[in-house]
Amino acid sequence: MNLLSTSGRALRVAVGAAALLACGIALAEPEATLVIKNHRFDPAELKVPAGQRVKLTVHNQDATPEEFESHKLNREKVVPPGAKVVVYIGPLTKGSYEFWGEYNEATAKGVVIAE
């Protein structure tokens, strides 16, 4: 019992600390936007700061759904037609990270450049 309540308290402290940490980071968080139009990404080359988590908003302006996918970024998310979805990426080390639209791979291609 004693052990349980101690670990419960430790858990609460840990969760609280994590929440504080998350808020602190959220305040200074860099953001970026990608637009999908005619099955292409704009910009096709997106520059983001390295070493920081980035809030990436993907806005699909086509009438068909798209799946934002990147093995290098380790992300995949469906973007319904007309929708804006948020994908958090990184923190990334410096370098380039290819991404694509899985449903229109022939044209929907781009790269995130962390610098």
Add this chain to the structure above:
Amino acid sequence: MFATALIVFRESLEAALFVGIVAAATRGLAGRGSWLAGGIFAGVIGALALAAGADKIGALADGIGQDLVNVGILTAALAMLAWHCIWVSTHGKEMSQEARQLGSSVRAGQRTPRALMIAVALAVLREGAETVLFVAGLTTGTASSGIEMVSAVLLGLAGGVALGALIYFGLSRVKPHNLFAVTNAFILVLAAAIASQLARALAQSGLVDLWSSAVWDTSKLLPSESPVGVLLHALAGYDARPSGLQLVFYVGTLLVVGLATREVRRRQQHGHPQAEALRPRAL
């Protein structure tokens, strides 16, 4: 057309392999066929509903609604698989004894499949929704003919089902007294893979910001998009660039389920009254 079939194949692969493994794990159990079919059917209905609501869900919670749904589905699936692993590995001996005696372990069938069937429904739901969305997009977006589209979708699905059948028949060759141990190992690894996907969904949605950077990079050695990489991803949760949190979730699941199994076994051996009650015909 081939590109369309390939996408449908990739989307259906994970669920098909999962169903194949579960079908092998529950071989010979009473009522398995109807449970499995029920799980798949519920998953398909859910997938259609999820796809139909995708626009609304996607816009929820400032653009992370889809991730929230995913987190819920993955958490539930993880719980089901973990519970199944612990239960089966503590009753595996009896189950395999009965399987040898009767050629089937009918009694065990009364309890085990439920968790697995829910897990099957959840797997079909998650993978199916993406397939439905993709196909729905095809019908509005492209100029290709209806027949071509339908045959491409069927071809992709057939490919997925064929791989599921392959793993099922492969596992069916395992001797009955090893079957539970082997399929349980598969299901434990699948549980760890789902935990890793859960960690990724939490990071992607921004809900958790902890150990998000890639721990290693094997994308040159074994790319995630290569056939072997795709297969390993579906079976064992392979990622070429896993985050720290994914690793913690993966290893944590293996450890927690392993330790819980040992604890339940220990209690059974010490004649814990509750455990004793669960034990059918110990003598």
